[in-house]
Amino acid sequence: MILWFRNDLRTHDNPALHYFLTRPNSEITRKAFFFVSEKQWIEHDWSEIKIDFIKRHANALVSELAELNIDLELVLVPDFTAQVTFLKNYCDTNKIKEVIANSELEFNEQQRDSNCLAQGIPLTLFEADVIIPKGKVLNQSGAMFKVFTPFKKAWIKYIAAHGFDYLGKVNTTDASPCNVNNVQQIENSNTSAAWPLAKEYESTALISFFKDKITEYADYRDIPSIKGTSGISPYLAAGVISPRFVLFSLLHRFPDLLLATDSKEFSWLNEIIWREFYRHLMFHEQRLCKHQCFNQKYQSLSWSNNPITFNAWCEGKTGYPLVDAAMRQLNQTGWMHNRLRMVVASFLTKHLLIDWRLGEKYFMQHLIDGDLASNNGGWQWAASTGCDAQPYFRVFNPIRQSERFDPDGSFIRKYLPELESIPAKHVHFPHQYIENQQLALYWPPIVEHKTARLQALAFYK
Numbered sequence: 076m077i078l079w080f081r082n083d084l085r086t087h088d089n090p091a092l093h094y095f096l097t098r099p100n101s102e103i104t105r106k107a108f109f110f111v112s113e114k115q116w117i118e119h120d121w122s123e124i125k126i127d128f129i130k131r132h133a134n135a136l137v138s139e140l141a142e143l144n145i146d147l148e149l150v151l152v153p154d155f156t157a158q159v160t161f162l163k164n165y166c167d168t169n170k171i172k173e174v175i176a177n178s179e180l181e182f183n184e185q186q187r188d189s190n191c192l193a194q195g196i197p198l199t200l201f202e203a204d205v206i207i208p209k210g211k212v213l214n215q216s217g218a219m220f221k222v223f224t225p226f227k228k229a230w231i232k233y234i235a236a237h238g239f240d241y242l243g244k245v246n247t248t249d250a251s252p253c254n255v256n257n258v259q260q261i262e263n264s265n266t267s268a269a270w271p272l273a274k275e276y277e278s279t280a281l282i283s284f285f286k287d288k289i290t291e292y293a294d295y296r297d298i299p300s301i302k303g304t305s306g307i308s309p310y311l312a313a314g315v316i317s318p319r320f321v322l323f324s325l326l327h328r329f330p331d332l333l334l335a336t337d338s339k340e341f342s343w344l345n346e347i348i349w350r351e352f353y354r355h356l357m358f359h360e361q362r363l364c365k366h367q368c369f370n371q372k373y374q375s376l377s378w379s380n381n382p383i384t385f386n387a388w389c390e391g392k393t394g395y396p397l398v399d400a401a402m403r404q405l406n407q408t409g410w411m412h413n414r415l416r417m418v419v420a421s422f423l424t425k426h427l428l429i430d431w432r433l434g435e436k437y438f439m440q441h442l443i444d445g446d447l448a449s450n451n452g453g454w455q456w457a458a459s460t461g462c463d464a465q466p467y468f469r470v471f472n473p474i475r476q477s478e479r480f481d482p483d484g485s486f487i488r489k490y491l492p493e494l495e496s497i498p499a500k501h502v503h504f505p506h507q508y509i510e511n512q513q514l515a516l517y518w519p520p521i522v523e524h525k526t527a528r529l530q531a532l533a534f535y536k
């Protein structure tokens with residue numbers, strides 16, 4: 076028996092690893108693989124920062140598994156086809172009877188696993204990316220919910236009735252003596268160095284978020300100049316922290332949380348349930364992996380896709396300070412605040428009438444937390460083409476959003492130093508002020524809000 080790591084580079088609450096370690100010694104080989112498939116990753120639009128983050132965790136896991144006397148080999152192969160070929164040869168040569176792994180949600184990954192089985196690779200899959208197994212939260216007709224709130228209620232009810240599996244940490248003291256020599260490491264760019272490894276995040280930032288910040292989450296989660304959110308998304312997206320561990324820790328601190336859905340702390344769990352919603356949805360609707368609108372009536376919208384305005388959006392040069400500061404946050408750090416993701420996605424699709432799929436791709440290519448299900452869900456929500464999306468006639472006013480969520484302009488000034496000297500009153504849309512002062516600091520707006528809004532309404536109608 077061998078172990079195959081994929082989007083689950085962790086020892087903590089890893090069902091495949093747990094199964095592997097609880098088999099009799101005679102059945103297992105103490106050999107594990109992780110495929111470094113850069114060609115495939117780039118085809119899937121993974122950003123450089125995300126790839127670096129994954130490589131750092133792969134390197135760390137090699138050392139951690141060596142302590143459990145498991146030899147994790149990092150195999151450089153270009154793509155999924157090469158992964159299957161490698162495994163087939165390895166299994167045949169070494170007479171492997173079982174390959175243990177955790178399942179992956181996305182269509183190409185599932186195709187790869189089907190190819191493995193078709194070629195006779197004895198693959199056994201567990202599930203490690205959600206709290207409640209996908210396919211278990213269903214409406215009365217036995218189908219997936221199409222609206223978040225009833226899904227959330229059913230999700231809570233399921234946990235109340237069945238609990239959830241949490242396997243905990245692996246006990247290293249039980250491990251057999253370590254025979255693994257030459258701990259292998261792969262090169263990485265260190266572009267993600269600002270994000271500590273999962274083990275450190277779990278024991279420091281996450282604990283202090285639960286202790287000091289979660290009660291204020293509802294008040295500050297929409298203010299991009301304040302660090303009011305958890306910053307856990309890269310870890311969940313890369314599978315290096317288990318969502319079940321997150322719920323376990325949360326309930327340990329707030330035991331009655333599932334009964335207190337109006338509490339401030341619950342508002343954070345609510346977001347974790349949104350993550351579950353989008354993953355369960357993608358499980359039922361695999362067409363979402365293939366660039367289709369959830370709401371098929373929008374499939375044939377003829378987007379303008381103007382390359383000039385698209386580039387201005389990408390580079391943070393739209394002339395709308397909050398949109399531009401947000402895009403520069405993404406370009407400079409590989410992460411963007413949730414409120415801003417909503418604002419820039421609305422601006423791209425509704426003000427510029429550019430296909431949400433171009434924005435979705437750009438996000439994936441730049442985010443450290445790029446995740447197909449959440450990204451697709453977020454983009455289709457903003458573009459009004461999605462499941463339980465915002466209605467098409469809701470068009471965020473980027474100036475009003477800026478006044479509400481960055482009232483003194485401190486977030487804007489952080490990423491647009493050219494607006495440093497503009498008074499708070501004018502920073503949300505500084506063009507008139509700049510003209511009066513005869514300054515030439517900033518880009519003129521690429522569209523006029525009121526006109527763009529009317530165009531969007533006509534377009535969707």
Ligand SMILES: Cc1cc2nc3c(=O)[nH]c(=O)nc-3n(C[C@H](O)[C@H](O)[C@H](O)COP(=O)(O)OP(=O)(O)OC[C@H]3O[C@@H](n4cnc5c(N)ncnc54)[C@H](O)[C@@H]3O)c2cc1C
Nearest residue numbers: 304305306307308346347350413416445446449450453454
């Ligand atoms: C257009 C758009 C694109 C997005 N793309 C991604 C993406 O590629 N990867 C990603 O992880 N999230 C994505 N999100 C969701 C959300 O913006 C991020 O999860 C959040 O900003 C991450 O910061 P945090 O960990 O500090 O969040 P917190 O506010 O601390 O939330 C905790 C966790 O809950 C989950 N969560 C929060 N909000 C959402 C949401 N709206 N949908 C699904 N799960 C959520 C995330 O796992 C997040 O880490 C997107 C949202 C939008 C509107």
